[in-house]
Amino acid sequence: MSHNEVRTRYAPSPTGFVHIGNLRSALYEYLIAKVKNGKFILRIEDTDQKRYVEGAVDVIYDTLKIVGIKHDEGPDIGGHYGPYVQSERKHLYLPYAKQLIEKGKAYYCFCSEERLEDLRVKAEKAKVQNKYDRHCLNLSKEEIQRRLDAKEPYVIRQLMPDTGETTYNDAVYGDITFNNDVLEDQILIKSDGFPTYNFANVIDDHLMKISHVVRGSEYITSTPKYVLLYEAFGWEPPIFVHLPLVEKLGGGKLSKRSGDAYFSDLIKAGYLPEAVVNFIVLLGWSSGTEQEFYTLSELEKVFDIKGISKSSSVYDTDKLKWMNGEYIRRKTPEEFVKIASPWIDKALPDTLDRTKICSMIQKRVEVLSEIPDMVKFLKKAKPIDISLYNNEKSKCNINEAKRILPIIRDKIVAMEDFNHESIYLMFTSTAQELGVKNGLVMWPARIALSGQLVTAGGAVEIADVLGKQETLKRIDKAIKQLEKTDA
């Protein structure tokens, strides 16, 4: 690194989904750069042509955009170190591999996949680590040329030292040492001419002047190979920052579909991007303070590699839910109406007042997707299970409901203004006149209006949303139902 600008990169392979663990890596990479006023680069790692997925790159752009991460260089916006898509850089890797061959640090290999598979099976049976047997290491120059001329498929392998050890310093884990004899002569260039990730990432990171290589700790064991590569080229290695893994609840790597592990799923389920960001940044990082709510721009100032923990953490949505609810509650009423309306629309006709409904449910919603179920009783009166009138705490029972509901009905009929305040007054004054607690009046009213034991909102709010006419209609219906019952 000739100068000390911090440059990090997010280098996803376009698989079509952005996983939570992946997004967290992107976040950390972004923050490590931004906290030092550095650059954050997006690079697409698509050297595996078999895994190409249509539209996958757009998913990556969209995700970054939604969470508010802006890259400084990338395929869509360019930069001084492009191209930023590995398949477009294909031509540039082979010369580097050949340079290594010149130096005696790499060699051609013509082994068939069948032969390699054989080796693998044998190693498996013998219960030893599978390692390429260097069958092609000592081919003569002439034979190599002959086979190359004959267009035989080949790969290029990195020649590993078989004695000694390799140590590198990790910004999170400290010094990590490996015996060189565990390192396999890994493939650098595949027979289709593409580089492997193991080779391309080193070349690209160097060429793009990446100062901090930030990635999941699953790469810890292959990092000595990269270090050896840097050494072979005579390049200064970057600072390695390996991140602890995110595990699923039962344990194990959170990688395949497990729960709400995809960012897009979370958004679809009604999680707020800023809550998700806040939550996942805390999964594996701590500021050391008591603060737990952070905006992205705050994080851009306070994030510190030192706060990254070594141990993996479990992705448990309990706290995410709470945090999302917290973000929802912190919205202004106007903001909440805006984000909640699409969800209310799923359950209710637009004749009902959205603002009133929202003020009723805002404190009760944790995840937006709960909204339709929460409000659907407003659309249609449910058939009432009359046992719901029984409630010990408010001293209500079916007979009390029978007595009180008609009184309320008459009061409502007489009302001129029908709003939150006047409804509340009507209920409380009724209670006073009858010499009973408010609860004894409110309880049967709420049951009559909703048909539900629990509702988002009380009798007053519900009546207000419903309006005088519908309120009366539901209470009448409830009275008629009660009249038909003895007890």
Add this chain to the structure above:
RNA sequence: GGCCCUUUAGUCAAGCGGUUAAGACAUCGCCCUUUCACGGCGGUAACAGGGGUUCGAGUCCCCUAAGGGUCACCA
């Protein structure tokens, strides 16, 4: 299985040789109250085990155990 990493409550975590071992989520109880929720108050709950080093160890070292990662012409 070899190698590498990790290990503070159910979960996220603070701690960096001397603390009554923070805080948050979850859970439980109480209060507020028109149900539920919100809010307020409080409770239960942790240094994986064993050896050292030290006057003193969650903090340093070693061993064991458990969990995870990795051993591809995937990234």
